[in-house]
Amino acid sequence: MANAPLAIRPVSSKADTRDFIELAYRLNRGDPNWVPPLRSEVAAAINPKKNGWFSHAEAQLFLAERDGRPVGRIAAHIDRLALEMPAEQGFGPGTGFFGLFEAEDANVARALMNTAQDWLRKKGMTRVVGPVSLSIWEEPGLLVQGHDHPPTVMMGHHKPAYRNYIEDAGFAPVKQLKTYELDITREFPPLVQRIIALGEKNDRIRIRTVDKSRFAEEAAIILAILNDAWSDNWGFVPLTPPEIDDVGKKLKPIVFEKLIRIAELDGEPVAFMITLPDLNEAIAPLHGNLFPLGWAKLLWWLHRGKARTMRVPLMGVLKKLQGSRMASQLAFMMIEYIRRDAVADFGASRGEIGWVLDDNQGMNAIAETIESRVNRVYQIYAKELG
Structure with a gap:
């Protein structure tokens, strides 16, 4: 009562x-x-x-x-x-x-x-x-x-x-913090396609998939870029190796090589993009339980690797490139390559990017340029303790 x-x-x-x-x-x-x-x-x-x-x-x-x-x-x-x-x-x-x-x-x-x-x-x-x-x-x-x-x-x-x-x-x-959604079955606007085409002609640029057999090494590369790229952002706290280990164990079943890209410039890893199939599509019907049959349904979903929605939880480019045309070009190239594979190999039709800080002008501009729209907003509050 x-x-x-x-x-x-x-x-x-x-x-x-x-x-x-x-x-x-x-x-x-x-x-x-x-x-x-x-x-x-x-x-x-x-x-x-x-x-x-x-x-x-x-x-x-x-x-x-x-x-x-x-x-x-x-x-x-x-x-x-x-x-x-x-x-x-x-x-x-x-x-x-x-x-x-x-x-x-x-x-x-x-x-x-x-x-x-x-x-x-x-x-x-x-x-x-x-x-x-x-x-x-x-x-x-x-x-x-x-x-x-x-x-x-x-x-x-x-x-x-x-x-x-x-x-x-x-x-x-x-x-x-905002998330953006978009129809990934549609090609990006002509301006974005031209930027990508120019990048593909640049011998200094290499956009590669990750190698899951070298999971720890690839994770270390991404962590190094992430902690540099995000270090000036509001709310930044560096990710530590124990946390990366936990995330790796948790997400490894839904890590697919074609959905994670590392961008190299003159052979140096300078940017990355992580995309995950929306595991919530599989766990929503399980009501929080893996047993008695939930584990079998989840394993089947993971084996098929099919998802309607793909989420981009993390992107990053080294600070020394931020604000440059090169940074935007690398971002558009990674987004486009992953978009193609998500549709062709995983049957995805919807993408979600975020979260993105409301004052992250570069990322918000990229989201708008590829014609995505804000679909969810999260708010963080603060209070002084008297």
Whole structure:
């Protein structure tokens, strides 16, 4: 009952952890566009022994209950690498986070927010940013536009009411992240085709697929470009080797060589583009369970390698080339080559790019030039801790 006393306590047992995980399935069950994540993946994400993010971070999970029944949850967390970042890039000294937020009603939300802020304050934090669940590289931001269709792989989906809950708690928007969608069965505009054709005549440029048999070596090349390319971006926190290892294990089954390109200039790797088939198409019908038959359905989907939607979660070009015509040319070439193969070999018809920072002029311009449109917007909030 809504009038029953509300209790909030730290998650401290296996039973608590199970309740923390299961709450999201109950609260979102009626939303046809919410994709139930695999329970095993959620459990691994919040387990310090199974998530490399915890090598430089700590988190406390909280559960809200009425009459012993879970009605809300939240994580309060501190990322030591984020504390080392320049404050003008969004995080920096004194910045803590909240995430993994779910609430049955406004009163529960308010109590959870207060609890997370109290924990962060006691840890010496002076500011809180969120929702970020848990790493900025995982599911950052609250969905504020695009509730009418399901998210793609590794993107969040939230109740519209959560926006009011967060803003009523005194949080103000600080950044928007956008995703773009496009029909990839259509060729790009003539201007883009001319840029690509010129690049193909340039002997200095090589656009290659990755070699999955050298997975660790290729991942290291991409990580080096990524950490350089994104280092000046708002919210940047360097990805670490333990996190890359985790991502590699998690995503290796949906890593296809033709969908990941590395651009070389004079033999030097200078840019990359990662594309993933939308795994959510396969896991949505499983209701979060691999057993008894979910694993077989998932294996069949992975074996076929067919997907309607392809998501581009990451692109990057070395800082020394950013803002140049060469950077745009390399980007268009990688996008076009992957587009062709996604349609021809994987039966894809739809692409999604993002997330993209609202002030990333270069990437937003590329998205607009290939005639994509914004389909989802995520908002990140911040609040000073008094």
